[in-house]
Amino acid sequence: MSDHGHEPLLGTFTRERARSGAGTALTRSAVALARRHDTLDYDALPPSLARKAIEPGDRAYDDVRHTYTRTGSPALVIQAENADDVAAALAYARGQHAEIAVRSGGHGISGRSTNNGGVVIDLSRMNAVQVLDRAAGRIRVEPGARWGHVARALAPYGLAMSSGDYGDVGVGGLATAGGLGYLARRHGLTIDHVTAAEIVVADGRRLRVDAEHHADLFWAIRGAGGNFGVVTAFELDAYELGDVAYATITVDATGTAGFLVEWARLVERAPREITSFLSLFPARRGAPVTARITLVYAGDDVEAAQSALSPFLGAGPVLHQQAQLVPYHLIVTPPENRHQGHGLENTRSGLLEHLTPEAAGVIEEMMRSGDIPIVQFRSMGGAVHDVPADVMAWPHRTQQFSVLAAATPSRVPALNASWARLYPHLNGMYLSFETDTHPDRLLDAFPEPVLTRLRALKAEWDPDDVFNRNFNITPAGAEETPAGAEETAAGAEEAAVPAGGGR
């Protein structure tokens, strides 16, 4: 029985007027109406949103219910087209006391951008990329754009903006949390380039924030943005970039610890034009432990690139290698696929000052165990360290590497046991790569005094804790309510990792 009192009329073609959005002519079949959730008053949806709302009975629902990483069954997905829509959707969802998920690109790992039975504010239609001032490199980007599309749109201007390694990731989630990309050592994090943002805050106000206007909020949204509102546009200073040298080297990493230490030594000594990512895969089916080293040289001087890249051929026995000079946007071209919630359910994330032999030894044990299908490193020295630690809510400005390890659900206890051994070697955490959103982890991402300042600002800007789905920072003075933590992968097993910001 639906909340409108209809029996599902399977097999009939009877259509009746759905009153979603009073006065609109939108109709839904009785079958579609029967799939509405009892928890939501669909008739209370403002008329301006009626045609932008997708319900469980709608044909488009299967295209929008899941994200890249998670499956979901929201009661309503509202596809906002502008900031007014965002404010209206927020007011509606709050009025319904519905769980709210904010979705830009749907690639959240720590952040949950779908839910079960709640409202999703989907920003994918707000995806414009504008060059405001070519000479100054000023660009304006809406949150629903994908980074691959941003790169493609900037290329004709000779501009670029570092994001991550995967062009399908959305602007909104990444540009509010960090952005550790292929140009990080040369140009820093994505958030280091955010100069202003337009945001809808919990009470519905639309604000422009920058260094002069609501400077505290501007500080908070560069690192902890998911806790403070819905960013509807970012202004960034992009930089000039021609082609880049892009190389991949596959290495036999049987002597894992020694190999990792050598790779890390090469990265730390490399010119800051070099940024390197590394993925480590365990031995299987007769193949050894292998490492895939990705290297980007941010420049088109072939000789300089060759001399910066070639030392990495000595990191271990090379199984395969390739290098090419390519436009940056071609290395972050997004695939066109529907999100079906297929990956990265359980990851642990940490930061390393240096990749020491001791830490590398723990990683080697992880590889030997067969429990961990992938460990990934991203280099983050160079320009990432140029920014003072207190300028924004991303204080990690001394660490050289980010590391993540992933496991399937059945292997989470093993992952946690390994991670507990690695933990003493870590100093901090990049929240975007962590699925354990238990409050204990907050101090790793936001070591004091950052967390206290964030909680005070949360009390000011989101006292009712509306935005609680991405490492929930509870307002100062409120009870600790670990919203979102109930979905953590390993429950009590998570306690295997101690709290408190690493070493």
Ligand SMILES: Cc1cc2nc3c(=O)[nH]c(=O)nc-3n(C[C@H](O)[C@H](O)[C@H](O)COP(=O)(O)OP(=O)(O)OC[C@H]3O[C@@H](n4cnc5c(N)ncnc54)[C@H](O)[C@@H]3O)c2cc1C
């Ligand atoms: C395959 C893959 C590769 C990745 N590679 C990298 C990488 O190389 N470097 C890196 O730094 N990160 C990387 N990430 C992590 C990525 O940055 C985060 O998961 C990011 O949150 C994804 O952004 P999104 O808009 O796609 O996320 P969504 O799933 O849409 O949102 C995730 C969360 O971000 C918040 N959020 C989203 N939009 C807004 C908004 N407009 N305003 C305020 N808050 C918002 C919400 O809390 C939301 O729950 C990768 C993730 C994946 C899945």
